[in-house]
Amino acid sequence: MAKVTIVSGSPNKQSRLYGLIGAAEQELVRTGHHVDIIHVAELPADDLLRANFSSKAIQAALTLVKEADVVIVASLVYKAAYTGILKTFLDLIPERGLADKLLLPIFVGGTIAHLLAVEYALKPVLSALGGRHILSGVYAVDQSITRKDNGGFELAEETAERLGLALNELEEEAEWQQRRRRHSF
Template identity: 55%
Template sequence: MPKAVIISGNPNAVSRLNGILEHVTGTLASLGWSVTQLPVANLPAEDLILARWDSPAIVEANRTVADADAIIIASPVYKASYTGVLKTYLDLLPQKGLEGKVILPLFIGGTIAHLLSIDYALKPVLSALYARHIEAGVFAVDSQITKADDGGFVLQEELSNRLDAAVGAFVQAAVLFTPQTVPEEAVI
């Protein structure tokens, strides 16, 4: 069974980003993928801030990333970039921590003005971590996701379609670049 890890830089437990992650997790699970959530805001703050490379929590998080076939990096956009908590965790990944991984960025922001934050803020850092297979990703605007009365989320159809297309490309790239671990039946 292919494995994906979602590294979420979301510091807010009720963020609309959760609607995106639920959609993507459901899509991958329906294709037979195992999906592990890695919410970096749940890692010990002191370990992140003090760059404790040998912290048991950081070592385990890095092992989870290393064991994955593919990685999703998700974050809200604050001040034209991904969150600081995500950056502190990315700084603690080994130098070649994303080598051989297919990456799918998923960002959400309050305005379309930050559309290029994936390209200009995130991709250089991912490249420094030896990520060579970075999919185009999806940028969503807060207004495309509504919080439902039951605590869930409702995504606009256009956003759902873009997410489905992005997940399809992500899965196909994983088959191409990690064929020994991702069977073809796990592809859209």
């Protein structure tokens, strides 16, 4: 099974983005994948902002990305783009650091008007980092993710269905890539 790293660009773990992240993680683990989550906001701010590559926390996070078969890039949409904290982390990934990885964007925004943030803000950066296998991903409006009294989240049926379809596509592509690697010379 694939090794999956989820990079969360949310500055707050109470964000509805964690409804999508949690549902994706649960399904991926259920289907046998190993999942790690990088909460970028929990990395040492000074090390992150100063690109301190000798920081053990930064090294550990970059190693998770390097060793992953699949990287899920998750963010809220602010000002028609992904969060600044996510950009700061992406800037630390080496050139071609996303080559040969399957990439799945997961975004949450306030309105459907920000849907194209994935296409016009994130995908060019992923491509610049060597990403060639970028799936269409999931964009959800925050109203489609409800906070539950117990601290969890509930996805609207349509959002859960789109996430399921994206994870199925990811599963198929990951299997294809693994077969290709086993048979390549």
